[in-house]
Amino acid sequence: MIVLNSSDGATFEVEESVAVQSQTIKHMIEDNCADTSIPLPNVNGVTLARVLEYIKKHAEAKDDEEGLKSFDAEFVKVDQASLFEIILAANYLDIKGLLDLTCQTVADQIKDLTVEEVRAIFNIMNDFTPEEEAKLRNDHAWAFE
Amino acid sequence: MRGPLPHPVTPAPGGGAATPVSETFQEVQRGGKKRGSYNCGRCGLPKKGHSCHIPKNATTTTPTATPSTDSAASSVAIPSPLSTVRPPPPPPHRQHFSNLRRALSFDDDIDARDSQDEGEDEEEHQEDEEELLELEPEPDLAGSGKLPMSCLWEVLRRLPPPALLSAARVCKGWRDTSKRLWRAAEELRLRVPAKAQIGFVGSVLHKCPGLVRLSLRMESDVDATMLACIAFSCPNLETMEIFTSDTSINRITGDELGRFVADKRCLTSIKMEGCSNLGGLVLCSTSLSTIWLSDLQCLAKIVFSCPNLTEISLNFSRQENDSTDLTTMVSSLGRTCPRLENIHIASLRLSHTVVLALTDANLRGLRMLSLVLGSEITDASVAAIASSYSNLELLDLSGSGISDSGIGMICNVFPETLSRLLLALCPNITSSGIQFAAAQLPLLELMDCGMSICDPNSKGSSSLERNEGDLQKTLNNTMHIIYQKLIIKHSRLKKLSLWGCSGLDALHLNCPELNDLNLNCCKNLHPERLLLQCPNLESVHATGCQDMLVDTIQSQMCSDYTAVDSLVPCKRLPDGSKRVQAPHFSPKPSGDEKIWKRASKRHCTVFLNS
Numbered sequence: 001m002i003v004l005n006s007s008d009g010a011t012f013e014v015e016e017s018v019a020v021q022s023q024t025i026k027h028m029i030e031d032n033c034a035d036t037s038i039p040l041p042n043v044n045g046v047t048l049a050r051v052l053e054y055i056k057k058h059a060e061a062k063d064d065e066e067g068l069k070s071f072d073a074e075f076v077k078v079d080q081a082s083l084f085e086i087i088l089a090a091n092y093l094d095i096k097g098l099l100d101l102t103c104q105t106v107a108d109q110i111k112d113l114t115v116e117e118v119r120a121i122f123n124i125m126n127d128f129t130p131e132e133e134a135k136l137r138n139d140h141a142w143a144f145e
Numbered sequence: 146m147r148g149p150l151p152h153p154v155t156p157a158p159g160g161g162a163a164t165p166v167s168e169t170f171q172e173v174q175r176g177g178k179k180r181g182s183y184n185c186g187r188c189g190l191p192k193k194g195h196s197c198h199i200p201k202n203a204t205t206t207t208p209t210a211t212p213s214t215d216s217a218a219s220s221v222a223i224p225s226p227l228s229t230v231r232p233p234p235p236p237p238h239r240q241h242f243s244n245l246r247r248a249l250s251f252d253d254d255i256d257a258r259d260s261q262d263e264g265e266d267e268e269e270h271q272e273d274e275e276e277l278l279e280l281e282p283e284p285d286l287a288g289s290g291k292l293p294m295s296c297l298w299e300v301l302r303r304l305p306p307p308a309l310l311s312a313a314r315v316c317k318g319w320r321d322t323s324k325r326l327w328r329a330a331e332e333l334r335l336r337v338p339a340k341a342q343i344g345f346v347g348s349v350l351h352k353c354p355g356l357v358r359l360s361l362r363m364e365s366d367v368d369a370t371m372l373a374c375i376a377f378s379c380p381n382l383e384t385m386e387i388f389t390s391d392t393s394i395n396r397i398t399g400d401e402l403g404r405f406v407a408d409k410r411c412l413t414s415i416k417m418e419g420c421s422n423l424g425g426l427v428l429c430s431t432s433l434s435t436i437w438l439s440d441l442q443c444l445a446k447i448v449f450s451c452p453n454l455t456e457i458s459l460n461f462s463r464q465e466n467d468s469t470d471l472t473t474m475v476s477s478l479g480r481t482c483p484r485l486e487n488i489h490i491a492s493l494r495l496s497h498t499v500v501l502a503l504t505d506a507n508l509r510g511l512r513m514l515s516l517v518l519g520s521e522i523t524d525a526s527v528a529a530i531a532s533s534y535s536n537l538e539l540l541d542l543s544g545s546g547i548s549d550s551g552i553g554m555i556c557n558v559f560p561e562t563l564s565r566l567l568l569a570l571c572p573n574i575t576s577s578g579i580q581f582a583a584a585q586l587p588l589l590e591l592m593d594c595g596m597s598i599c600d601p602n603s604k605g606s607s608s609l610e611r612n613e614g615d616l617q618k619t620l621n622n623t624m625h626i627i628y629q630k631l632i633i634k635h636s637r638l639k640k641l642s643l644w645g646c647s648g649l650d651a652l653h654l655n656c657p658e659l660n661d662l663n664l665n666c667c668k669n670l671h672p673e674r675l676l677l678q679c680p681n682l683e684s685v686h687a688t689g690c691q692d693m694l695v696d697t698i699q700s701q702m703c704s705d706y707t708a709v710d711s712l713v714p715c716k717r718l719p720d721g722s723k724r725v726q727a728p729h730f731s732p733k734p735s736g737d738e739k740i741w742k743r744a745s746k747r748h749c750t751v752f753l754n755s
Contacts, residue, residue, distance in 0.1 A: 088293070126315075
């Protein structure tokens with residue numbers, strides 16, 4: 001059993017065979033950095049719990065394609081902020097399947113949005129000058145007939 | 146309260162302790178790869194561990210262009226070494242080519258995986274990842290929606306090209322990330338809309354100089370300026386595909402194509418549709434290994450001087466008066482392209498003479514031969530092929546005039562190698578010939594015996610089906626007045642097509658590996674004379690069959706399994722196909738509920754409205 005410590009002090013236990021879906025954790029174990037517990041300062045408790053839910057499910061139901069598909073579909077039905085947290089965690093923990101799933105979800109969400117809508121979702125400032133904006137818009141005007 | 150900050154967290158103020166780590170980062174990353182700029186655009190110092198106090202000039206947008214130095218907002222946690230040095234995962238390379246209206250694809254037909262690629266987003270954008278300097282996420286990002294560069298990269302690279310172009314307009318960080326994505330792009334699949342000008346494709350191609358594989362679906366006309374544009378923008382291009390559509394005309398001439406190919410030293414594969422304006426073609430290239438051209442017509446001269454050519458597919462348009470001299474072309478193929486392994490030629494003008502030229506060519510590596518639509522191909526042609534090329538793995542003589550004795554010759558020569566045999570639209574073969582083939586060819590995995598004329602409006606749904614409705618010839622139907630019976634027992638057969646065999650009234654299949662069965666338009670197949678003993682059957686195409694036949698198929702699919710559920714759910718899907726669940730026998734029967742639930746359920750789908 002591996003013990004994981006989140007950034008906010010929560011502790012989680014998980015089987016090693018499940019935990020090695022995270023390449024980060026796998027390397028830590030291989031390098032013997034994981035005798036007592038593994039600190040994960042970049043992942044908070046809530047997110048870590050969700051990530052563990054994902055890898056546990058994918059470990060136990062490995063062959064059940066349809067079940068996993070529906071699990072995945074439900075798994076990403078969370079609010080934007082949580083989704084980003086999970087992306088960051090998956091990135092940090094290097095869990096390919098989870099990263100694929102979450103990034104694809106976000107990509108699908110934004111692919112049909114306008115630029116303003118994307119900014120709203122991501123809470124991003126428009127830092128272009130008007131000239132730069134105009135140039136960008138003209139560059140590809142014909143792509144958006 | 147901190148307002149929204151510029152995105153992503155590129156200029157990251159941090160403690161002085163962060164600075165030395167930045168050096169470590171850059172060394173630790175895989176060397177030798179091109180990177181974007183890591184220097185702050187304003188003051189020129191490296192961005193990592195740097196807080197820039199130079200305010201932006203001439204900005205009229207809302208403030209906070211200068212990142213605030215509040216440590217709470219943007220302190221960069223000193224990363225633990227292990228987390229940042231992971232190599233980005235290689236993207237799945239989905240090399241799928243939609244069928245260029247060919248009779249068959251030289252890709253493995255057996256692999257059911259290919260079918261999922263049809264009809265997908267044509268505007269996909271996949272590329273290799275550049276290795277990026279990873280920036281650590283901030284601990285308290287919750288709610289602010291910021292993503293570090295690497296995560297943003299992961300999201301943006303899954304966008305289709307138009308969305309990616311639009312993402313560049315969100316903010317500078319996104320613009321830079323998308324620029325990098327384009328630069329790193331190795332594969333691009335683009336749909337060019339009808340009103341697009343060359344400038345559009347030019348500007349897109351300009352962004353991805355590293356492009357290796359390009360696929361264009363043209364809805365506007367295409368001519369040599371497109372080739373010039375591609376030649377100019379993509380020096381490393383290896384694979385090029387140009388698909389046309391109903392709204393577009395391909396005006397590229399043979400000279401222009403020849404020049405393009407000659408200049409591109411790394412081009413290995415070229416596929417082009419709509420080649421009706423070529424006029425003549427001389428392709429000289431030492432790098433080309435695959436050529437697919439379709440809609441060819443009236444070519445004055447065709448020379449392929451490509452010593453490394455392994456695969457060639459030439460689809461001529463279905464015109465009776467095509468003046469192309471196929472015989473000369475084929476003989477020259479033998480001289481100039483000795484390494485050919487796969488040949489596909491579809492032309493109404495194929496004849497015995499052409500076959501003789503081919504057999505004289507002595508292509509030692511020939512493994513797949515497909516000569517379709519040539520009604521003048523006869524049993525004598527089969528004899529010639531069999532004597533010259535005895536190692537064929539695929540033989541497709543659909544639309545030819547061969548008879549059961551031709552099949553006999555095939556079975557004499559090819560039993561040790563032949564795995565795919567396609568004899569659709571061959572009016573002179575009978576069910577005994579087919580049965581003989583099935584019995585004598587133990588390695589057979591795919592057999593296509595669509596026998597009679599089909600309704601021009603109906604298209605088969607299996608990937609084997611071609612648009613045979615274009616054929617105007619009326620086949621001799623007299624032999625179908627006496628209905629025929631087909632019994633096939635084969636241990637390896639995976640795909641069987643009996644599409645349009647309206648002369649069949651009885652069918653008995655004992656094929657444990659059979660996955661796909663096409664019975665479209667087998668109008669006279671009698672439900673009571675159908676016996677399917679094929680436990681692995683996954684799809685049955687039964688458009689145009691009697692309703693009772695469909696029911697029989699279903700009940701036979703279910704009856705193979707005397708499983709726990711006696712009531713097998715069966716529902717009709719919106720497209721009219723019925724999905725029948727056939728529970729799979731669990732190999733380790735146990736009382737454990739969980740294991741039973743996880744056992745894969747095999748679905749046998751009956752397609753009715755394909």
